[in-house]
Amino acid sequence: MASVNAKKTLRLDPLGTGxxxxxxxxxxxxxxxxxxxxxxxxxxRGKMIMFDCGVHPAYSGLASLPFFDPVDLDEVDxxxxxxxxxxxxxxxxxxxxxxxxxxxxxxFMTHPTKAIYKTLMSDFVRVSHxxxxxxxxxxxxxxxxxxxxxxxxxxxxxxVDGIRFWAYNAGHVLGxxxxxxxxxxxxxxxxxxxxxxxxxxxKSAEVPPTRPDVLIVESTYGVQVHEPRRVxxxxxxxxxxxxxxxxxxxxxxxxxxxRAQELLLILDEFxxxxxDIQDVPIYYASALAKRCMSVYQTxxxxxxxxxxxxxxxxxxxxxxxxxxxxxxxxxxDRNPCVVxxxxxxxxxxxxxxxxxxxxxxxxxxxILSGYSVEGTLAKHVxxxxxxxxxxxxxxxxxxxxxxxxxxxxHSDFLQTSSFIDACQPGNIVxxxxxxxxxxxLRMALDQRYNRGPPERRxxxxxxxxxxxxxxxxxxxxxxxxxxxLPKHAxxxxxxxxxxxxxxxxxxxxxxxxxxxxxxxxxxxHIRQRLVLPLAVPMGELARELAKLFENVVASSRSGVGSGxxxxxxxxxxxxxxxxxxxxxxxxxxxxxxxxxxxxxxxRIVVVSAVTLMEERDTGGHKVVMSWQADxxxxxxxxxxxxxxxxxxxxxxxxxxxGRPPGAPAPLAIEAPNTPVPGSAPRPLVSPAPSKTSxxxxxxxxxxxxxxxxxxxxxxxxxxxxxxxxxxxSGQALVKAEALPILDPPIPPGVxxxxxIPAVASAAAAATAVAMTSAATPGPCSPAPPAHVxxxxxxxxxxxxxxxxxxxxxxxxxxxxxxxxLSRRRPTxxxxxxxxxxxxxxxxxxxxxxxxxxxxxxxxxALRRIQAAVLPIPDYYCPCCADCIPDDGAxxxxxxxxxxxxxxxxxxPPGEMLNGPGDAAKTAIATGDRG
Numbered sequence: 001m002a003s004v005n006a007k008k009t010l011r012l013d014p015l016g017t018g019x020x021x022x023x024x025x026x027x028x029x030x031x032x033x034x035x036x037x038x039x040x041x042x043x044x045r046g047k048m049i050m051f052d053c054g055v056h057p058a059y060s061g062l063a064s065l066p067f068f069d070p071v072d073l074d075e076v077d078x079x080x081x082x083x084x085x086x087x088x089x090x091x092x093x094x095x096x097x098x099x100x101x102x103x104x105x106x107x108f109m110t111h112p113t114k115a116i117y118k119t120l121m122s123d124f125v126r127v128s129h130x131x132x133x134x135x136x137x138x139x140x141x142x143x144x145x146x147x148x149x150x151x152x153x154x155x156x157x158x159x160v161d162g163i164r165f166w167a168y169n170a171g172h173v174l175g176x177x178x179x180x181x182x183x184x185x186x187x188x189x190x191x192x193x194x195x196x197x198x199x200x201x202x203k204s205a206e207v208p209p210t211r212p213d214v215l216i217v218e219s220t221y222g223v224q225v226h227e228p229r230r231v232x233x234x235x236x237x238x239x240x241x242x243x244x245x246x247x248x249x250x251x252x253x254x255x256x257x258x259r260a261q262e263l264l265l266i267l268d269e270f271x272x273x274x275x276d277i278q279d280v281p282i283y284y285a286s287a288l289a290k291r292c293m294s295v296y297q298t299x300x301x302x303x304x305x306x307x308x309x310x311x312x313x314x315x316x317x318x319x320x321x322x323x324x325x326x327x328x329x330x331x332x333d334r335n336p337c338v339v340x341x342x343x344x345x346x347x348x349x350x351x352x353x354x355x356x357x358x359x360x361x362x363x364x365x366x367i368l369s370g371y372s373v374e375g376t377l378a379k380h381v382x383x384x385x386x387x388x389x390x391x392x393x394x395x396x397x398x399x400x401x402x403x404x405x406x407x408x409x410h411s412d413f414l415q416t417s418s419f420i421d422a423c424q425p426g427n428i429v430x431x432x433x434x435x436x437x438x439x440x441l442r443m444a445l446d447q448r449y450n451r452g453p454p455e456r457r458x459x460x461x462x463x464x465x466x467x468x469x470x471x472x473x474x475x476x477x478x479x480x481x482x483x484x485l486p487k488h489a490x491x492x493x494x495x496x497x498x499x500x501x502x503x504x505x506x507x508x509x510x511x512x513x514x515x516x517x518x519x520x521x522x523x524x525h526i527r528q529r530l531v532l533p534l535a536v537p538m539g540e541l542a543r544e545l546a547k548l549f550e551n552v553v554a555s556s557r558s559g560v561g562s563g564x565x566x567x568x569x570x571x572x573x574x575x576x577x578x579x580x581x582x583x584x585x586x587x588x589x590x591x592x593x594x595x596x597x598x599x600x601x602x603r604i605v606v607v608s609a610v611t612l613m614e615e616r617d618t619g620g621h622k623v624v625m626s627w628q629a630d631x632x633x634x635x636x637x638x639x640x641x642x643x644x645x646x647x648x649x650x651x652x653x654x655x656x657x658g659r660p661p662g663a664p665a666p667l668a669i670e671a672p673n674t675p676v677p678g679s680a681p682r683p684l685v686s687p688a689p690s691k692t693s694x695x696x697x698x699x700x701x702x703x704x705x706x707x708x709x710x711x712x713x714x715x716x717x718x719x720x721x722x723x724x725x726x727x728x729s730g731q732a733l734v735k736a737e738a739l740p741i742l743d744p745p746i747p748p749g750v751x752x753x754x755x756i757p758a759v760a761s762a763a764a765a766a767t768a769v770a771m772t773s774a775a776t777p778g779p780c781s782p783a784p785p786a787h788v789x790x791x792x793x794x795x796x797x798x799x800x801x802x803x804x805x806x807x808x809x810x811x812x813x814x815x816x817x818x819x820x821l822s823r824r825r826p827t828x829x830x831x832x833x834x835x836x837x838x839x840x841x842x843x844x845x846x847x848x849x850x851x852x853x854x855x856x857x858x859x860x861a862l863r864r865i866q867a868a869v870l871p872i873p874d875y876y877c878p879c880c881a882d883c884i885p886d887d888g889a890x891x892x893x894x895x896x897x898x899x900x901x902x903x904x905x906x907x908p909p910g911e912m913l914n915g916p917g918d919a920a921k922t923a924i925a926t927g928d929r930g
Contacts, residue, residue, distance in 0.1 A: 021472040021473065021474040022044065022045055022184065022473050023044075023470050024042065024043070024044040024186065024188075024214070024471045025042070025043040025469070025470055025471075026040065026041070026043075026214070026216065026429050026461075026463070026468065026469045026471070027040070027041045027043075027070055027071065027466065027467070027468045028040045028041075028431050028465055028466075028467070029041060029067045029070065029071070029465060029466065030054065030065075030066035030067060030465060031052075031218075031431040031432040031465075032431060032463050032466070033433075033434065033435035033438060033462075033464045034056070034374070034433075034434060035220055035371065035373050035374070035432060035433060035434060036054070036055070036056035036057055036058060036059075036064075036373050037054045037055050037056040037065065037087055037091065038051075038054045038082075038088045038192070038193075038431070038432050039051070039053050039054065039066035040052065040431055041070075041071050042181070042188060042216075045162070045505065047161065047162060047163050047183055048077050049076070049078055049080065049163065050076050050079040050080070051079075051179065051190045051192070051216070052080075052081055052082055052088040053066060053079065053081070054085070054086060054087040054088040054089055054091055055087065055090040055091050055136075056373070056375075057086060057087060057343070057347055057373050057376060058345075058374065058375030058376050060128065062136070064091075064136075065094060065136070067465050067466050068095075069466070070466045070468075073099050073100050073101045073102065074100050074102050075102065076101060077106075077161055078105060078106050078107070078108065078160050078165075079092070079095075079106075079107045079108070080108050080109070080165065080179045080181075081107070081109040081113060082109075082170065082172075082176055082177050082178070082179065082191075082192030083109075083113055083170070083172055083173050083175060083177070083192060083193065084109075084116045084117050084173070084175070084257065085193070085255065085258065086124060087373075088192065088193070089109075089113075089117060089120075089121070090121065090124055091136070092107070092117075092145065093121060093136075093137045093141045093142045094137050096144075096148065097137060097145065098136070098137060098141075106150060106160055107145075107148055107149045107150065108149070108150050108151075108152050108158065108165075109149060109175075109177075110151065110154070110167060110177050111151045111152075111153065112174045112175025112295055112299045112302065113175040113177070115175075115295045115299075116174075116175070116257060116292050116295055117149070118142065118143075118146060119288060119292055120257070120288065120292075121142045122139050122142055123288045125137065125142065127343075127349055152167055153167070154167050154168060154177065154206075155167070155168070159504070161504060162183065162184070162503075162504025162505045162506075163181060163182075163183055163504075164181070164182040164183075165179055165180060165181040165182065166179075166180055167179055168208055169205060169206045169302075170191065170193065170194040170195070170206075171194055171195040171197075171198070171202050171203055171205035171206075171409065172192070172193040172194055172195050172205075172258075172409045172410070173193075173202070173258040174257075174258075174302065174303070175299070176193060176194070177192070178190065178192060178194055178206070178208075179192075180210070184505035185477075185478065185505065186213050186473050187210065187211075187212045187213050188212060188213065188214040188215075188216065189208060189214070189215050189423065189425070190216045191205075191215070191216065191217045191218055191419075192218065193220070193409070193410055193432070194218065194410075194411055194419075195409040195410060195411055195415065196411055196415035196418065196419055197226070197229060197409075197415065198304055199229065199262055199304075199407075200265045200266065200307070201261060201262060201265060201303045201304060201306075201307045202262075202303060202304060203304045205411075205419070207419065207423065208423060211423060211424050211425065212425045213425065213426050213427065214425060214426070214428075215420065215423055215425035215427070215428045215429070216429045216431055217416060217419070217420075217431070218410065218411065218430075218431060218432040218433065219416075219431065219433030219437055219438045219441045219462075220371060220410040220411070220432055220433050220437070221371075221408075221410055221412045221433075221437065222413065222433060222434075222436070222437030222438065222440045222441045223437070223440045223441055223444050224413060225412050225414055232405060232407065236369070236405045236407070237266065237267070237270040239367060239405065240267070240338060240367065241270075243336075243363075243365040243401070244277055244336040244338065245277065245336075246363055247335075247336050248336060248361065248363035248364040248365055248400075249333055249336060249337050249339070249358055249361070249363075249364045249365075250337070250338045250339065250364070250365050250367060251339055251341070251351065251354050251355055251358060252338070252339070252340045252367050252368075252369060253342070253343065253344045253346050253351040253366075253368065253378060254340050254341070254342060254351075254369060255343070255344040255370065257288070257289055257292055259344075259370055259407050259408065260284065260286065260289055260342075261296065261317065262407060262409075263340060263369060264282075264284060264340070267321070267322070267338065268282075268319045268320060268321050268322055271321040272320065272321070278321065280335075280337060280338065281321075281338070282319075282321050282322045282323070282338045282340075283322075283324070283325040283331065283337060283338065283339045284322055284323070284324055284325065284340050285324075285325035285326075285328075285331075285340065285341040285342075285350050286324075286340075286341065286342050287326065288342070289342075290324050293317055296317055297315060325341075328353055328354065333357075333358075339354060341354060344369075344378070345376035345377065345379070346376060346377035346381070347376055352377065352391065355377075356388070356390045356391070356396060358400060359396060359397070359400050360396055360398075360399050360400075361399065361400055362399040362400060362401075365400055365401040365402075365403065366381065366400055366401065366402045366403070367404075368382070368402070368403070368404045370406065371408045371410060382402065382404060384402070385398055413441065413444065416441070417445070420445070420449075420458075425458065426458065426459065427458065427461070427471055428458055428459070428460050429461045429462075429463065429469055430442060430460070430461065430462045431463075435462075438462045439462065442460050442462050446460055459471075477507060479500065479507035479509050480506075481496065481498075481508075481510070482508060482509070482510035482514050482518055483513070483514045484496045484497065484498040484510060484511050496509065498510050498511050498512070499511070499512050499515060501515070501519055525628055526628065526629040527626060527627070527628055527629070528627050528628070528637065529624065529626045530624070530625045530626075530637070531622050531624050532622065532623050532624075532625060532641060532644045532645060532648070533623075533644075533645075533648040534621035534623040534648075535621075536647050537601070538554070538601035538602055538603075538604060538612075538614050538623070539601045541604065541612070541647070542554040544643060544647075545604065545606055545640065545643065548639060549606050549607050549636070550607070551606070551607045552604065552605070552606050552607075553604070553608075554601045554603065554604045554605075555601070555602075555605075556602065601614075606636060607633075607636055609627055609628070609632075609633045609636060610625060610626075610627040610633065610636050610640060611625070611626050611627065612624070612640070623644060625637060625640060625641065625644075646868070649869075804869045804870055805827065805842055808842060808862070808865050808866060808869055809821075809829055811865045811869075812829065812861065815861055816831050816833050816838075816858065817831060817832065817833070818831065819831045825841075827841060827843040828840065829842065831858075833849075833854045833857065834854055836850055836851045836854045837850075838854060838855070838858050840858065840862060845859075845863070845866070847859040847862065
């Protein structure tokens with residue numbers, strides 16, 4: 001069932017998972033309860049996404065890597081890096097080159113991030129060469145990762161194996177991005193490091209216009225609130241000026257890229273406004289920043305309006321009072337100066353060397369402008385120790401001034417809470433913060449959002465590293481509708497049909513003709529063609545098909561059709577097929593007889609889908625069946641093929657059929673002596689018949705469709721009773737064996753009437769006399785000719801009946817197990833079903849068993865097998881009345897006794913059913929042939 005709304009989308013219920021809830025798992029691998037080595041994994045609907053992959057700045061070597069053990073890295077589908085800082089991207093080369101990371105996984109980052117990533121990682125390799133054990137990877141490993149990294153723009157939507165994602169500006173550094181990921185309609189926003197405050201050169205972070213179901217947000221500053229930007233800048237510049245004016249040297253540890261450019265813009269502007277300190281040099285000791293400055297100039301349009309306006313006049317990053325410092329040997333620090341050097345947490349490098357050199361001087365000053373991670377020297381200095389340990393192990397006093405003026409572009413509590421208000425997520429997962437700050441932030445957010453109305457409450461999570469957050473989502477599947485809905489808004493519950501195209505987790509219902517227009521799929525029509533042997537006239541085949549299907553149209557050579565209804569009669573509109581037979585010939589019902597003969601049918605169309613054409617070649621008659629393949633039409637074609645093949649096996653359909661001249665012979669069936677699989681072998685020689693119960697075989701014996709031996713008397717033979725006359729007319733079938741007699745089937749349209757005892761008595765009398773005549777044939781009696789219908793033998797030959805019996809036994813053995821044969825009665829089989837003995841008489845169709853359930857199972861199986869193996873019974877023949885020869889005696893035949901097959905003939909007015917001859921006529925009319 002599909003319900004439709006006015007936006008032409010379908011809400012399908014159920015489809016795919018239906019009402020089953022899907023569980024999303026979020027596992028931090030380095031951002032749970034700590035600030036360093038940001039890394040997080042999301043798993044949902046069989047997809048795995050990794051956000052960031054950084055190292056911890058306080059550790060080196062393998063200890064700095066994220067905790068990869070809880071996940072199978074071979075299952076990662078995509079990796080999204082938010083920005084180029086070491087704690088977010090420095091472990092990426094190790095992940096891609098040194099682990100079992102999925103070689104087909106795709107890695108994405110923005111254009112500025114990728115441009116700076118290569119230079120930054122190469123510099124990280126260079127400064128990490130402390131020992132061979134600490135080298136996570138080489139520069140060659142970095143170069144090998146570059147071709148696998150793909151660049152994207154902000155707001156560019158990308159789809160990878162059912163995962164849709166796009167990026168928003170995060171405002172942290174140049175190129176920093178927040179990623180919105182959508183899987184199966186569930187949206188997750190991963191912020192990374194973001195800032196909602198616009199600074200000197202960067203825009204503030206964007207607020208996504210769409211509501212995420214899950215928000216994974218940083219908690220670096222917890223509940224802390226930053227100073228206003230103008231106050232912070234004033235404190236910073238005044239502190240720098242006071243140090244240099246007292247003759248000291250200012251050291252500012254900074255990241256090579258990010259906050260360094262912001263501080264340089266502030267200092268260059270302040271030096272321009274204060275001539276008294278313009279003789280104090282400002283050094284930026286970072287060759288890396290100098291190499292990456294071209295990236296800032298290239299992506300100037302990704303910065304704020306102030307920088308872009310200045311860029312129209314000149315390069316805003318071509319500083320007037322700032323010069324580059326290549327190494328510590330080029331620095332003249334005998335006089336006051338300002339030096340910005342990396343790394344930003346005094347772990348090593350030039351900033352560490354200068355700090356160890358200047359910290360004993362009380363005139364100098366250290367200004368920390370960014371967040372300091374636990375375990376680093378910068379974090380230790382904020383505790384005001386009396387001394388520090390140099391990298392060579394010696395202790396030196398700490399006398400210089402230490403100031404912490406944060407210019408970190410991380411979100412504080414006010415920015416985070418306002419961002420949550422704008423996004424309105426249903427679930428929040430806090431990452432990238434110390435455990436204390438995360439706990440404080442969670443309590444503050446819980447107090448803010450979960451003390452009001454229930455509809456505004458938000459689920460809050462603060463997982464530790466390697467701990468998984470499981471979120472359950474249950475939602476209906478939405479499908480877009482293209483070309484299958486009316487222009488106006490349909491009512492709810494409207495049924496629509498079309499082709500459902502599923503790509504990953506999205507569904508689209510469209511008209512078949514729109515496939516090539518909206519998808520890469522093509523619409524192919526498969527035309528099936530099957531050649532079958534034709535054993536009956538096409539007219540008879542059409543009559544039988546009309547019994548199975550409601551829409552059958554037969555046509556002659558000229559192509560004029562006639563509708564055939566389900567009863568086999570002609571109708572003017574049945575099946576939408578024309579108005580009659582060929583106009584040059586008289587019209588008539590299919591299978592019937594007209595004065596000029598039946599029309600020459602050579603084409604049949606069944607249910608307006610399957611076409612049968614008659615063909616003749618050197619191999620005989622054939623029928624070519626063609627149809628356009630689909631589920632329903634294939635089933636119709638299978639049914640037609642079964643009917644045609646069954647006619648080919650039997651040599652005709654019913655009695656009125658028969659092979660056309662030149663038609664192929666009936667299909668061969670295995671010899672009757674073929675043993676049944678899993679059963680006792682059948683004796684090749686039948687045992688001698690019993691004198692009392694099994695009379696000797698009679699010359700000229702044929703068999704009925706139920707396998708009972710019969711013999712046809714001469715058409716003009718006269719019996720000693722009316723019943724014998726009836727048998728002599730060729731309509732009564734003579735029993736040749738003393739086996740139980742199968743009650744004759746009742747033809748269609750005739751009901752068993754207990755009020756007419758003459759019918760039953762006449763049938764019994766005819767059977768008894770016929771058995772006597774067959775048991776004692778005259779010494780000079782000629783072999784009776786076979787009864788002929790339309791040129792085909794009326795009775796089945798012995799070979800066919802024996803083959804049909806063998807096939808029936810094999811099918812029963814395949815269904816119920818091994819079969820034992822009866823030596824005294826060849827038509828009896830014995831088997832065991834569910835520990836119950838079962839006896840099956842193939843001649844009578846009777847099944848004997850103590851268990852009624854087992855008996856019914858075997859009986860139904862036998863009926864279905866015989867219906868498939870044996871041809872249509874003779875009493876369906878429409879021409880029996882015309883085929884009855886006039887014997888001229890006993891009132892058993894002649895023109896006066898011709899009756900319509902399958903219809904009980906009522907006596908004319910004034911005539912009574914008193915004599916045995918009249919009773920015999922009635923027996924013939926009802927199809928009772930013993």
